[in-house]
Amino acid sequence: xxxxxxxxxxxxxxxxxxxxxxxxxxxxxxxxxxxxxxxxxxxxxxxxxxxxxxxxxxxxxxxxxxxxxxxxxxxxxxxxxxxxxxxxxxxxxxxxxxxxxxxxxxxxxxxxxxxxxxxxxxxxxxxxxxxxxxxxxxxxxxxxxxxxxxxxxxxxxxxxxxxxxxxxxxxxxxxxxxxxxxxxxxxxxxxxxxxxxxxxxxxxxxxxxxxxxxxxxxxxxxxxxxxxxxxxxxxxxxxxxxxxxxxxxxxxxxxxxxxxxxxx
Numbered sequence: 001x002x003x004x005x006x007x008x009x010x011x012x013x014x015x016x017x018x019x020x021x022x023x024x025x026x027x028x029x030x031x032x033x034x035x036x037x038x039x040x041x042x043x044x045x046x047x048x049x050x051x052x053x054x055x056x057x058x059x060x061x062x063x064x065x066x067x068x069x070x071x072x073x074x075x076x077x078x079x080x081x082x083x084x085x086x087x088x089x090x091x092x093x094x095x096x097x098x099x100x101x102x103x104x105x106x107x108x109x110x111x112x113x114x115x116x117x118x119x120x121x122x123x124x125x126x127x128x129x130x131x132x133x134x135x136x137x138x139x140x141x142x143x144x145x146x147x148x149x150x151x152x153x154x155x156x157x158x159x160x161x162x163x164x165x166x167x168x169x170x171x172x173x174x175x176x177x178x179x180x181x182x183x184x185x186x187x188x189x190x191x192x193x194x195x196x197x198x199x200x201x202x203x204x205x206x207x208x209x210x211x212x213x214x215x216x217x218x219x220x221x222x223x224x225x226x227x228x229x230x231x232x233x234x235x236x237x238x239x240x241x242x243x244x245x246x247x248x249x250x251x252x253x254x255x256x257x258x259x260x261x262x263x264x
Contacts, residue, residue: 010054010057010058010061010064011063013054014054014061014063014064014067017047017050017051017054017067018067020047021047021067021071024040024043024044024047025074028040044071044075047071048068048071048072051064051067051068051071052068054068055068060091061091062087062088062091062092062095062098063088063092063095064088065084065085065087065088065091066084066085066088066095066097066098066101068084069081069082069083069084069085069087069088069098069101070085070097070101072084073085073101073104073105078105078108078109081101081105082102082105082106085098085101085102085105086102089102094125095125096121096122096125096126096129096132097122099118099119099121099122099125100118100119100122100131100132100135102115102118103115103116103118103119103122103135103136103139104135106118107135107139107143112139112142112143112146112147113143113146113147113150113152115139116136116139116140116147119132119135119136119139120136123136128172129172130168130169130170130171130172130173130176130179131169131173133165133166133168133169133172134165134166134169134179134182136161136162136165137162137163137165137166137169137182137186138182140158140161140162140165141162141186141189144158144189155191156191159189159190159191162186162189163183163186163187163190166179166182166183166186167183169182169183170182170183174208177205177208177209180201180204180205180208181205183201184198184201184202184205184221185221187201187225195225195228195229196229198225199222199225199226199229202218202221202222202225203218203222205218206218206219206222212244213244213246213247216241216242216243216244216247217247219238219239219241219242220239220242220247220250220251220254222238223235223238223239223242223254224254226238227254227257227258232258232259235254235258236258239251239254239255239258
């Protein structure tokens with residue numbers, strides 16, 4: 001079978017557009033502050049023009065609207081992005097990327113309650129995608145007050161859903177250190193934390209840490225939790241191993257929580 005056989009002309013055109021889009025943003029990221037803004041915007045406009053031409057020729061092509069919506073969201077045209085994504089969702093309600101992007105657009109517009117169902121729908125469609133879990137957890141953590149004020153979420157339900165979301169993200173992407181870190185950190189956000197589970201999470205992260213300062217940071221968190229658990233001797237031993245100058249401020253906040261060490 002030849003490469004691309006079975007693809008429609010619209011699908012081939014979309015594939016080329018998506019490749020151009022990836023290359024454009026990869027090059028922009030590479031150039032950083034040296035980016036030629038005028039040239040970049042000109043290329044984005046050219047892409048947008050080609051997307052619009054594709055959609056005019058294929059008005060029922062859900063994947064095209066989805067990709068175009070993603071491009072518009074990348075250049076902060078949220079209102080236009082939402083219109084394209086909603087059209088894609090109307091044509092095909094089973095595209096997880098579309099649900100996720102709609103969630104992002106609504107969250108960025110300060111509409112967390114409207115965003116949550118889209119993130120949940122994305123997770124339902126693609127339960128093995130760690131980013132969708134992570135974004136749901138982040139939304140619930142950052143907009144906690146909005147969810148609780150709505151009366152649609154109890155604190156227990158919100159906390160359970162948030163913690164589970166971060167936990168799944170960390171489990172599904174064990175190589176993403178920031179997912180594991182946010183999972184461990186989430187225990188601090190709970191009304192009644194399971195400190196044993198939190199301690200286990202920080203200990204697991206210490207094993208994954210690649211630099212001395214990262215390992216010592218995890219030990220600071222572990223020591224903090226041990227103090228909360230009243231395991232003071234263990235906490236003191238851990239704190240004694242934290243000697244990086246950059247961490248002394250955090251260490252000194254914990255030391256007063258320990259009773260004086262017995263005289264030898």
